[in-house]
Structure formats: C-alpha cells, structure tokens
Amino acid sequence: MTTATKTGTPIERIKDEKPGLDILDDIDELAAQHGGWETIEPGDRERLKWIGTFFRKPTPGRFMMRMRITNGRLTSAQLTALAALSSSLGNGVMDLTTRQQIELRDIQILDVPEILRALCDIDLSSLQTGMDNIRGTNTCALSGLTPKELFDASPVGEEFTRMFLGNREYTNLPRKLNVVFTGCLENCVHAETQDIAMTPGRGPGGLNGFNVAVGGKMGSGGMTVAQPLDVFVELQDAARLASAITLLFRDAGSREKRTRARLAFLVDDWGVDRFRKEMEERWGAPLAPAGKDARYDHEADHLGVNPQRQEGLYSVGLCVPTGRTCADDMAELARLAAAYGSGSIRLTVGQNVIIADVPEGKLPALLDEPLLSRLSPDPSSYARGLVSCTGNDYCNLALIETKSVSRRVVEALHSLYPDAGPLRMYWSGCPAGCGNHHAADIGFQGGKTRYEGEVVDAVTIFAGGKTGPDARAARKIVDQVPVSTLGKFLPGLIAKLKGNKFDPNLDLTETDMPGIDFES
Ligand code: HEM
Ligand code: SF4
Numbered sequence: 001m002t003t004a005t006k007t008g009t010p011i012e013r014i015k016d017e018k019p020g021l022d023i024l025d026d027i028d029e030l031a032a033q034h035g036g037w038e039t040i041e042p043g044d045r046e047r048l049k050w051i052g053t054f055f056r057k058p059t060p061g062r063f064m065m066r067m068r069i070t071n072g073r074l075t076s077a078q079l080t081a082l083a084a085l086s087s088s089l090g091n092g093v094m095d096l097t098t099r100q101q102i103e104l105r106d107i108q109i110l111d112v113p114e115i116l117r118a119l120c121d122i123d124l125s126s127l128q129t130g131m132d133n134i135r136g137t138n139t140c141a142l143s144g145l146t147p148k149e150l151f152d153a154s155p156v157g158e159e160f161t162r163m164f165l166g167n168r169e170y171t172n173l174p175r176k177l178n179v180v181f182t183g184c185l186e187n188c189v190h191a192e193t194q195d196i197a198m199t200p201g202r203g204p205g206g207l208n209g210f211n212v213a214v215g216g217k218m219g220s221g222g223m224t225v226a227q228p229l230d231v232f233v234e235l236q237d238a239a240r241l242a243s244a245i246t247l248l249f250r251d252a253g254s255r256e257k258r259t260r261a262r263l264a265f266l267v268d269d270w271g272v273d274r275f276r277k278e279m280e281e282r283w284g285a286p287l288a289p290a291g292k293d294a295r296y297d298h299e300a301d302h303l304g305v306n307p308q309r310q311e312g313l314y315s316v317g318l319c320v321p322t323g324r325t326c327a328d329d330m331a332e333l334a335r336l337a338a339a340y341g342s343g344s345i346r347l348t349v350g351q352n353v354i355i356a357d358v359p360e361g362k363l364p365a366l367l368d369e370p371l372l373s374r375l376s377p378d379p380s381s382y383a384r385g386l387v388s389c390t391g392n393d394y395c396n397l398a399l400i401e402t403k404s405v406s407r408r409v410v411e412a413l414h415s416l417y418p419d420a421g422p423l424r425m426y427w428s429g430c431p432a433g434c435g436n437h438h439a440a441d442i443g444f445q446g447g448k449t450r451y452e453g454e455v456v457d458a459v460t461i462f463a464g465g466k467t468g469p470d471a472r473a474a475r476k477i478v479d480q481v482p483v484s485t486l487g488k489f490l491p492g493l494i495a496k497l498k499g500n501k502f503d504p505n506l507d508l509t510e511t512d513m514p515g516i517d518f519e520s
Pocket of ligand 1: 095136
C-alpha cells in the first residue's frame, strides 16, 4: 500500500499517474524506441530516476546513471565491472559522490537495459537512487576495520537495504530520505545532517546500539541538525525501526510543496515529543530512552595508512580530489585492491577511496605504485578536505563550474601555504547544496555577480560548519565574491579562521595570491 495523497505538485501527479518504479517494466521498450531519448514523455523522464537514470540537460541524450553502493563498500570485481561499463558505454568519467555512491556519465538510453542486467550480475543496483526514495545508506568507510568504532554497523545498512530495495512500499515517499547507521566514534559520515541518523551509544547494562535522531537535512534552506528522539535501539532492531520511521514519513509527511516535504518539516510540525509518541504507537512497544552518547568530539576522514583492528593489516585511504575520476584509474584501483589487499574497496563521504586489508609487508610496494602519485595517501591538507558537487559540466542547475576551479584553488593555496593544518573546503554549484557546503570549515556556494562591468562566476562564502555531537551550520561570511578574486580573499579568511597562523600581517582586503587567476 502506498498512500500518495492527490496534491497539485507535478511530481506527485506523475507518481499518481504511474508509480515511479513501474518504469522498470517499460525500460526495454523505451530503450528500443527508434527516436531515442527525444520521444520519452516528461513523466517517464522523471520516472527514469527511480532506476537511477538521470536526464542531464547540459548533455541531452547522454544520461547519468547513479550506482547504489550500500555502506560505500564494493569489491574489486564490482569496481572492475563498473569501470568497464563506464569505458564501453559511457565517456569514461566516474564521479564519487558525497553519499559514497558512484555516478557514470554519458550513458545512452538504449544501453540502460544492458547496464541494469550487468549490475544484477555483480550484485549492484541503480534502483531508487533518485527522487522520492531512500538513497544509498551510509556508514563509516572503515566499518569493521577501524579500532575506533563501537561496532560494525554495516550489517544494519545491508538489512535495511534488503527491506526497501525493489519494494514498492518504500518508493513513493514525499521526498528523498537520507539514512546513516554508524558505529564509528570519529564522526566520519555527517550523521547529523541525515533524515535518519543512528549513531553509536551505550544502552542499559552497557549494551551497544544506536541513539536515534531524525529530521536532519542540508540544502537551500540551510543545514538543519537532526533532532535526537531520545530513543536507543539495539542493533538487531535498528533496520526495522528505520523502516517504521520511513513508513511514518511516507504516510504523514506533507506532499503539498516540494520545498517543505522533507522529514525535517514533519518533525518540525509535530515536535519531537509527538513524533516519538507516533513512532512508539507504530512500533507497538515502548522505545528505550537514549543511551550514553559514545561519539568523540573530532571528525576523521580515514585517509592515509591506518592500522586496522585486525593485527598486521592496514587500510590505505587515497585522495581523489573532488571525487572526479576515470574508468582507467578505477580499474587500476580495483587491481591494486586485489593485488595488495583483500579486494575490498571503501568509498568515503569526502569523495575519496580506501583500499582495505593490506598486510604490513606489502605497504611499501603499494605506496610505490604509479596510481598513488595521482590518488595520494598523503595529500595536501587542502586537497584532503576538498569536496565538490558536480557543477556546470553535467548539472543544469549549476551557476558555476566547481570541480576544476576548486582543485585550482587548493593547488594555489598549497603552493603558498604548504604547512596549513587540516581544512575542509566544500563547494556547491548552486543553493541546492549537494556539496554539503553548510557543513564545511569554509563552504562555497556558486552564484553570479557583476564585476568590472560583466556578469561573472561568484561564490557566497560560509565558514565554521561542523558535524558530530556539536554539529552546527556554517555562517555566511560574505556574499558573491567573484571567483577570479578568490586569490585576494581566501588567504586572509583562512588566516583568520586559523588564528592567523599563516601570516599575522595578512589583511583580508590586501592579501593576494600572486599569479593565480582562477578563471583562466
Ligand atoms: C532542490 C534541491 C536539490 C536539487 C534540485 C538537487 C539536484 C541534484 C542533481 C541534479 C544532482 C546530480 C548532478 C550530477 O551529478 O549529474 C545531485 C546530486 C547529489 N545531491 Fe542534490 N539536489 C538538491 C538538494 C540536495 C541536498 C539538500 C543534498 C544534501 C546535502 C544533496 C546531495 C546530493 C548528493 C550527495 C548528490 C550525489 C548523488 C548521491 O550520492 O546521492 N542534494 N543533486
Ligand atoms: S549543488 Fe546545485 S550545481 Fe551542485 S549538483 Fe546540486 S544542483 Fe547541481
């Protein structure tokens, strides 16, 4: 049973006319249409997102396909197969996303059935990765490996995914739903910005489990920190509880306006006490009060060489600046993961990758591999913390180019101030905020402004965002700085943020980055 109320929004109407996931039954026929993508009617173009196939206005006829990588975990064989699909049926560009997912570019509609079949063969799926669905569930990229976790939460993400994937009960939510289950103590997944956030806690008798928060979000309305529900749930019940919250959202969430349809608005309308009561009613038994919060204060990115909890084994986290990579590099990464580790590869929400289970004796040879000169285990402090959304090369909503300009900014900063400590700079090409800029030390939101008589690319700058136990949204510092003048502006801002560690005489208006023109 799904309970879409009939409302006026175009997307609700499309769903009422024909459920999104029904497009799976039609895809062979759509793909075979001789007219190709032009003949796909607008409703079906939206429905294609239910099978992870996204029309991209900047590249008409060339779709993006989003892969669901549950827990950000994949095997060498899976990554090899994805890289092969990207080279043979796409343009070889692969994007790692801030939800530990992978996007393939330049896919033609006629090839979608073949890709869906290939995904089945490697036990991956692109279903329900867009629109009003539960997106790829996130967990710590080092789950099961890091000594700094209370427990491995990945089985819960897998169990939850088995409940909803391909199940039409969950495919008509009022809006998207982001979910994290994590046992990591180092706050590595921005849990507090999720619709459902399950973070490590100790319940009655010191039992390990999750404390539950709901209604987090990011985006154009800013960052809303998920509100603690005062609920503790044991691991074996957590997926069922997430399911109950999802179905409560499905049935009670507002569908009147897309801009007020996220779970955050239901939590806001009801208040936490009523939300908890409604949950308890559905659950059919008293929910335990929150346990002791086990999270540390700091955030980790899990890059570099780190000892695993398994004696003698190491994880090697590599930086993929802005997550933009290519089929050849991903195929090589898959080879290295099998040759040096167990073949297990992890994706991080910082758009980076980790090779797991490398024996100590194999570390020197792995670190010598040519791929690691491009995807570094020891990147500059700026590259390490860099995140960037898709930007205008593939996203029609983008007001600026993000991926290469942000890379040029970090390279310039590194050449001038190589000793800066860690700094997380996150870029979004527009207010939608897919680059999580409200959670950054310095967040950039793309826009346009007038400068020297011309309309130019600009960024509104935010600072001081944080996730973890004391999560807070970044504060707006300045509106619409022309991108070409960032060289003048950024060093001073960073110096201020870092207590003038760079240069005590730096002045925000007078500092300069000699020779850097970010628009070239
Ligand atoms: C009206 C609001 C939004 C719109 C229209 C929007 C649009 C998009 C588009 C078009 C893409 C795909 C671009 C591409 O790679 O080709 C995308 C990806 C993405 N967006 Fe948004 N977005 C919105 C809000 C958000 C918010 C609030 C977040 C949370 C921070 C977010 C997180 C993401 C992520 C993580 C991806 C990468 C795919 C994934 O891993 O799921 N988006 N978004
Ligand atoms: S933030 Fe804007 S530009 Fe970037 S991917 Fe999202 S919608 Fe596109």
